[in-house]
Amino acid sequence: MHGRPRKASNPEEEAASAAKAVKLRSLQSQFMKNHHDKIYTEEAIELSMKLLEINPEAYTAWNYRKLAVEDSLSRIESDPNLVNSILDEELRVVESALRQNFKSYGAWHHRKWVLSKGHSSIENELKLLDKFQRLDSRNFHAWNYRRFVVELTNRSEQDELHYTDDMINNNFSNYSAWHNRSVLLSSLLAQNADGFMPNERIPDEYDLVHSAIFTDPDDQSGWFYHLWLLDQTLNVETPLLTSSWPSHGSTINLSGAGCLNGSSSKFTTFCSESGSFPLILYFDQAVGGVSSSTVTIDSELKGNEDLVWEPISYKNSQVSCVWVTHLKYVSSDPCEYKVKIRVGNSPGIVSSRGHNFRAPYEFVFTAHVHDTVKDSQEGIVSWTDGFDIWDAKSMDLNSLITLDQLQAEIDFKWRQEAIDSEVECFGILSDSKIGNLTLARLLMAREAMLSDDAVKGVRYEEILQLYNDLMALDSSHYQYYKDEHSVAFLHKVTSSSESLSRHLFRYRGMNNLVCLRLNNLSLSRIASVEKLLFVQMLDLSHNELRSTEGLEAMQLLSCLNLSHNKIRSFSALDSLRHVKQLKVLDVSDNHIGKHSVDTTRYLCSSPLSNSEWSQDDVGRQNPGLVTKYWDAYFVLRDLKLKQLDIAGNEISGNEFSSFVLQVVPKLVWLDGQKLGN
Amino acid sequence: MFFYMQILDIAGLQNEDGSFSGDIWGKVDTRFSYIVICCLSILKCLDKINVKKAVDYIVSCKNLDGGFGCTPGAESHAGQIFCCVGALAITGNLHHVDKDLLGWWLCERQDYESGGLNGRSEKLPDVCYSLWVLSSLIMIDRVHWIEKAKLVKFILDCQDMDNGGISDRPNYAVDIFHTYFGVAGLSLLEYPGAKTIDPAYALPVHVTNRILFTK
Numbered sequence: 001m002h003g004r005p006r007k008a009s010n011p012e013e014e015a016a017s018a019a020k021a022v023k024l025r026s027l028q029s030q031f032m033k034n035h036h037d038k039i040y041t042e043e044a045i046e047l048s049m050k051l052l053e054i055n056p057e058a059y060t061a062w063n064y065r066k067l068a069v070e071d072s073l074s075r076i077e078s079d080p081n082l083v084n085s086i087l088d089e090e091l092r093v094v095e096s097a098l099r100q101n102f103k104s105y106g107a108w109h110h111r112k113w114v115l116s117k118g119h120s121s122i123e124n125e126l127k128l129l130d131k132f133q134r135l136d137s138r139n140f141h142a143w144n145y146r147r148f149v150v151e152l153t154n155r156s157e158q159d160e161l162h163y164t165d166d167m168i169n170n171n172f173s174n175y176s177a178w179h180n181r182s183v184l185l186s187s188l189l190a191q192n193a194d195g196f197m198p199n200e201r202i203p204d205e206y207d208l209v210h211s212a213i214f215t216d217p218d219d220q221s222g223w224f225y226h227l228w229l230l231d232q233t234l235n236v237e238t239p240l241l242t243s244s245w246p247s248h249g250s251t252i253n254l255s256g257a258g259c260l261n262g263s264s265s266k267f268t269t270f271c272s273e274s275g276s277f278p279l280i281l282y283f284d285q286a287v288g289g290v291s292s293s294t295v296t297i298d299s300e301l302k303g304n305e306d307l308v309w310e311p312i313s314y315k316n317s318q319v320s321c322v323w324v325t326h327l328k329y330v331s332s333d334p335c336e337y338k339v340k341i342r343v344g345n346s347p348g349i350v351s352s353r354g355h356n357f358r359a360p361y362e363f364v365f366t367a368h369v370h371d372t373v374k375d376s377q378e379g380i381v382s383w384t385d386g387f388d389i390w391d392a393k394s395m396d397l398n399s400l401i402t403l404d405q406l407q408a409e410i411d412f413k414w415r416q417e418a419i420d421s422e423v424e425c426f427g428i429l430s431d432s433k434i435g436n437l438t439l440a441r442l443l444m445a446r447e448a449m450l451s452d453d454a455v456k457g458v459r460y461e462e463i464l465q466l467y468n469d470l471m472a473l474d475s476s477h478y479q480y481y482k483d484e485h486s487v488a489f490l491h492k493v494t495s496s497s498e499s500l501s502r503h504l505f506r507y508r509g510m511n512n513l514v515c516l517r518l519n520n521l522s523l524s525r526i527a528s529v530e531k532l533l534f535v536q537m538l539d540l541s542h543n544e545l546r547s548t549e550g551l552e553a554m555q556l557l558s559c560l561n562l563s564h565n566k567i568r569s570f571s572a573l574d575s576l577r578h579v580k581q582l583k584v585l586d587v588s589d590n591h592i593g594k595h596s597v598d599t600t601r602y603l604c605s606s607p608l609s610n611s612e613w614s615q616d617d618v619g620r621q622n623p624g625l626v627t628k629y630w631d632a633y634f635v636l637r638d639l640k641l642k643q644l645d646i647a648g649n650e651i652s653g654n655e656f657s658s659f660v661l662q663v664v665p666k667l668v669w670l671d672g673q674k675l676g677n
Numbered sequence: 678m679f680f681y682m683q684i685l686d687i688a689g690l691q692n693e694d695g696s697f698s699g700d701i702w703g704k705v706d707t708r709f710s711y712i713v714i715c716c717l718s719i720l721k722c723l724d725k726i727n728v729k730k731a732v733d734y735i736v737s738c739k740n741l742d743g744g745f746g747c748t749p750g751a752e753s754h755a756g757q758i759f760c761c762v763g764a765l766a767i768t769g770n771l772h773h774v775d776k777d778l779l780g781w782w783l784c785e786r787q788d789y790e791s792g793g794l795n796g797r798s799e800k801l802p803d804v805c806y807s808l809w810v811l812s813s814l815i816m817i818d819r820v821h822w823i824e825k826a827k828l829v830k831f832i833l834d835c836q837d838m839d840n841g842g843i844s845d846r847p848n849y850a851v852d853i854f855h856t857y858f859g860v861a862g863l864s865l866l867e868y869p870g871a872k873t874i875d876p877a878y879a880l881p882v883h884v885t886n887r888i889l890f891t892k
Contacts, residue, residue, distance in 0.1 A: 002803065004850040006837060063702055109704045138797070140752050147750050175798050179752045182741045220785060220798035224742040227778075231741075314772045476787055476824040480780075483822075547818060572818075596873040596882075597865060599818040602766035607889045609769035610723055627890045 020054075027051045031061060040068040049093050056097035056104040065090065066113060087119040095128065102132050108141045112148055122153045137167065137174050147180075157184045158193075172212040178225040189232070198232060199414035205229055206422060217432035226438065233418050234445050239287045239351040241343055241361050242321075245280040245533035245556065248363035252277070255370040256331035269513075270536070270556060276326040277367075278555040278581075281343065282530045286352045288319040294348040294357075295325075298340040301367065303328045312552050312578045315605045319352045322553040329369050337367045380669050381584045381643055382509060383539055383561045390504035390514060412449075419446050433474045437481075440466040444488060447495075460492035479524070482544075486525040493518070494531040510559075513537055519561070526550035540565070541586070547572035547600055552579065559584040563645065568595045571631035574604030577638040586645040588671070593651030598631070606634050618662050625659050632656070636663045643669040687713050688725040694737075695730030696748075706747045707738050711760035715878060718767045719888055732770045735761050743778030755786060755796035759809040763877045766816045780819030786810050791834075792827025793846070803845045804835050804855045807862030812876040815865060825866050832859045832866075 009017070031051050034044040045068050048061045069086060076082045091114055097107040115125070126149065132142040150160055161184045167177035185205070188196040195201075206229055212222030246252045253269040254277055270277050279297075281290065290309045297304060304327050311320035327339070342362050343349070349357035423442045429435025443463045467485040471478050493499050506512040515537035523543040529550050537559040545565040551557065552575040560582060567573065567590040576582060605611040607630075616637070619626050626633050629651075641664055646652055661667065661675070668675060690698045690713070697709040710731055717723045737749045738761060744753025745761035758779070765771050786794040786806060793802025794810045807828060814820040834847045835855070842851030843859035861879055864871035875885040 001850060001852045001854070002845050006844060006848050006850045063700070066702060105704075109702070113702065138800070140746075140754065144748065144751050173799060176752050179740065179742070180750075183750050186741060223785075224782065224798075228741045314769065316769050317772050474789075476789060476792075476827065477784055477822060478824075480784055480822040546821065549818075595867060597815060597820075597867055597876075599815050599820055601875070602769075602771055602816050602877060603818055605769065608885070609766060609771075610718060610889075611769050623890075627886055630886070630890060 024051075024054060027054070028058070031058075031064070035060065035064045038067070038071075040071045044068075052093065052097050052107075053100065056101045056107050059106045062106040062110045065093070065110065069114075084119070087114050087117060090114045091120060098132070102135060102139060103141055105141070108145055112145065115149070115152060122149060122155070125149045133167075137171065138176050140176065143176050143180060157188055160184055161188070168208070168212075172215060173219050173221045175221045175224075178209075178212075178221055182225060182228055186232075202229060202232055203414070203418050203421070206418065210425065213434060213438075214429065217429060217434050223434055227441075230422075230441060230445060233415050234448065235285075237351070237353065237355045239349065239355060239357045240284045241281060241357075242284045243282045243530045243533060244341070244363060245278070246339075246365040246367075247534075248365065251366040251368055253368045253370060254329050254331065274326075275330065276328045279325050279327055279341070280533050280553065280555050281323045282533065282553060283321050283323075283357075286313075286317075286319040286321050287323075287349050287357065288352065289348040289350050290323040291348065292325075294344060294346055296342045296345040297327070298342070299327075299337055299367075301327060301329055301337050301339065312555075315611055324555050327367075329367065331369060331371060334369050334371045337369065338364060339367055340364045379509060380672070380674070381507075381559055383541065383563075383586065386508040387505045387515065387517075388508065388512075390501060390506055416446075416449060419449065433470065436466050436470050436473065440470070440484070440488075444491070447491065460488060460495070463488045464492070482522075483525040486523045487527040489521065489523070490518075490525075490527040494528040500531075507537060510537070515539060515559075519543065524566075529553045536581075547603075548575045549603075551575050552577075554579060555581065557582055561586045562590065563588040563648075565590050567592060569593070569598050569600060569631050570629075570635045571598055571600040571604040571606075573635050574600065574631075577605075577635055580640075582639055583641060584643040585639075585641055586643075587649070588645040589648035592646070592649035594649075601631075604631065604634065606630060622659070622662070625655075629656065629659055632660070633663055636660065639664070641667055643667070645671055647671045687717065691726050691731065695727065695732070695734030697731070707735055707745060707757055707764075708747065708760045710735055711764045714764040714767050719878070721888070723768070728768055732765065732768055732773070735764055736770075736773050739773070742782050743775045743780075744782050753782065753797070755783070755794075755806050755809040755813070758783070759813050762813045762816050766877045771817065774817055776817040776819060780814065780817055780822055783810050783814050784819065784822035787823045787828065788831075791831050791847075792824065792829075793831035794823075794828065801846065802831065804832055804843060804862065805845065805858040807832055808858040808865075808879065811862055811865050812879070815876040820865075829863065829866050829868060832862050835859060 027047065027050060031047055034047065045065070048064050048068070051058050052061050069090060072086050073083065091111065094107050094111045094114070097104060101107070114120070129142055129146050129149070132139055136142075149155075161181065164177045164181040164184065167174055168181070185196075185201070189198055189201065206226075209222045209226050209229065212219065213226060255269065255271050256273070256275065281295070288311070290311070292305075292307050292309065295309065297307065307325040307327070309323050309325045311318060312322040312324060313320035340362060341364070342360055344357045344360040347356060351357075419442055423439065423446065426435055426439040426442060430439070440463050443459055443466075447459065447463075464485060467481045467488065470481040471485075474481070493503060503517050505515045505517055507515045513536055516532065516535045517539040519539045520542040523540065523545060526540075526545065526549065530553065533553065534556065535554055536556045538554070538557060539561045541561045542564040545562065546567060548562070551560075555578075557579050558581045560576070563586045567587060569592055573587070576585070602609055607613055613634075618633070618637070632651075644660065644664065644667055646656070646660070657670065660670065690700070690709070692698060692705065696705045696707075697713050698705055699709050713726060714723070714731065717725060735745070738745045738747070738751065738757075740746060740753045742753050745758050746752050746754060747757050751757070762771070762774060762779075765773055785798070786796070788795065788802045791802055793804070794806040795802045796806050796809065811820065811828070814823065832843065835843045835845070835849075836859075837844065837851045840851070842853075843856040844851045845855050860871065861874055864874045865876060873882045874880060875882050878885050
């Protein structure tokens with residue numbers, strides 16, 4: 001029940017209501033008897049109509065009428081006049097019911113059912129729709145019915161687009177019309193239909209939506225359409241390779257376990273106990289089809305035929321922005337090997353929107369394999385002591401800041417012009433929320449398209465200021481702007497080697513391994529991971545992070561500090577299950593166990609989302625604890641942690657600690673204490 | 678008892694394109710997809726339907742604003758969004774949702790004045806959306822994008838302090854649906870004293886955990 005004022009009813013109203021109820025109940029019981037006894041006489045059918053006139057939501061009455069119609073049709077030998085008169089009557093009943101309640105699901109569906117029997121003219125239906133859409137232009141039943149009629153009668157998309165023109169020109173505050181327009185236009189653009197080339201059409205659409213936004217900046221009707229236009233402007237359909245590790249032109253140093261305890265490690269030293277290193281491909285959109293036939297590897301490193309590529313994504317998904325394989329090397333065979341990777345060697349890499357990765361892209365790096373000298377030690381990793389400032393002169397960072405794949409798009413020009421023009425327009429709306437937000441988004445879009453290093457970084461201050469202003473202007477959505485601020489901030493940090501180098505340190509305890517320190521920055525979101533694939537040690541402590549979403553691409557990460565953040569549960573750390581190198585994890589002083597509502601409950605792979613899971617000994621022996629600490633169980637059992645810190649959370653305690661020790665039997669350090677074996 | 682239910686009937690209502698009809702008369706709506714998936718998951722026989730096709734159909738109802746409608750091409754509506762996001766959550770397919778895009782659409786349902794949520798833009802706030810919008814935001818981990826305290830106040834303002842119950846908006850008539858949605862909303866907002874419910878099933882968490890964690 002909606003929209004009925006609360007008031008005490010007087011005796012007359014109550015009596016009238018009671019009388020109406022009696023009448024309705026009597027009608028209903030007579031109707032149900034007819035229905036159960038399959039009585040389809042004229043009288044019975046009229047009774048159903050009486051019921052529907054009072055209550056168009058009597059769903060069973062509509063179905064009864066369908067049965068009655070089918071019964072009548074079976075008796076009259078396809079005389080077209082008789083058929084028409086039967087169906088006409090149904091249309092009339094529907095129309096009268098809709099006058100009672102133009103949102104009745106049952107009534108609209110009954111009309112569709114009649115129409116699918118090949119009855120009524122398109123003009124009649126469109127006339128009816130016009131009537132209802134004038135009564136309420138947001139009536140989604142009417143819009144759905146319109147789409148149904150259009151499909152049934154093959155009305156052209158261009159004609160329907162003109163209809164949205166009329167609706168919008170009549171009243172721009174019509175989200176339903178904008179929505180319909182977006183559906184039609186995206187279809188026409190995808191077909192490259194006549195007069196629907198993006199470079200001409202999209203700028204026109206910007207002009208059209210300005211009328212909606214600038215007339216009343218508080219009306220949301222045009223906001224989402226504008227955002228869609230921005231997406232159409234920015235996003236190139238063809239998938240591109242954004243970054244890789246190792247990157248083009250770089251030299252990586254490989255060794256066996258314990259290499260970090262030897263002499264001063266170079267910037268790009270990677271140690272592995274398994275004798276393999278990851279090869280990471282990061283695309284600008286989710287793609288499928290990365291395999292040993294679509295990506296070829298040319299190298300003298302032995303044992304690397306028919307590599308298996310894995311998408312870094314949820315269990316059910318076959319597509320991802322990030323793909324990984326592992327190349328083997330033998331550390332007792334020290335040498336320098338050139339490795340050539342050819343992405344898109346044969347067709348097969350396809351975006352989730354169905355577009356092919358076109359030009360094969362080649363990149364080359366050198367793998368310098370070193371001898372392993374010492375056994376690995378397992379000293380505790382400290383996040384506070386033993387850090388030196390990274391010496392900027394010692395290594396050229398540019399080989400690590402991976403280069404964006406050259407944009408081979410010829411029609412880049414119209415995109416930049418459109419963004420520039422929008423930036424100019426929205427500069428005027430500076431005191432409105434949507435003005436500030438759109439301007440911030442446009443400036444971010446422009447930064448993404450620029451490739452000149454010198455220009456980059458300059459306008460980030462403006463973007464960050466806009467988000468700060470929005471946090472004050474629209475405090476209800478403070479956290480939304482905060483998240484966007486964090487994203488822009490991280491884009492700024494990773495926009496140049498100079499700004500990134502300010503956050504790099506060397507950790508003496510692991511033989512000068514490079515550590516990226518992004519602590520105490522009020523970060524509430526992780527971003528720009530495609531520029532940080534080289535990171536092995538990451539300090540994100542003392543921030544406002546709620547989850548590790550995004551970190552799954554950091555396939556080299558072995559040490560992670562998340563202490564003093566806002567993590568509420570282990571399910572929020574689900575992305576770490578993909579980070580197979582992770583050995584050291586600090587989640588102390590968070591909010592794990594503090595909140596009853598788990599907002600990442602369905603964003604992790606578990607029985608709750610009907611994922612298959614294999615029962616292990618821990619599960620068999622402690623079903624109660626597995627249910628109680630299910631998210632910790634599923635995340636920790638997939639990792640091979642050596643060092644874990646969980647103190648300072650509501651969940652911490654003897655019960656949880658002993659459960660952790662069962663799930664992670666190879667753990668060496670827990671909350672700073674060495675575990676006895 | 679449940680094992681004797683005729684579950685095959687529900688599976689029989691799945692169409693070629695993965696959608697579900699409400700009954701033999703063939704009306705298709707993503708609400709039915711949610712109902713089937715929710716019920717079969719609780720009964721632990723999701724394998725009776727073609728889950729991949731069901732998911733594909735739901736994804737085909739995804740709109741350019743990140744939301745979902747009742748059928749492909751239909752306008753985004755908070756109720757339908759709840760059904761689609763819930764069905765995708767239960768089947769482990771939330772990666773199909775653009776969480777940032779949909780999250781923004783959903784958080785903009787909050788009315789600045791009253792703190793209540795509406796179901797579509799330029800519509801009035803209504804307590805039932807405290808469940809549809811709120812659950813959806815929670816399932817995609819974007820609930821921190823609304824102002825929770827203001828929403829709590831809106832729900833409490835919709836109470837009938839004399840006769841009890843909660844209405845769709847302040848000073849309107851109460852009914853059992855809005856009372857339920859209001860209480861469920863308060864639970865999802867961690868209101869003291871409210872038992873925790875699961876956002877996809879709207880059942881208490883201890884119930885869903887017990888059902889789904891038992892092999």
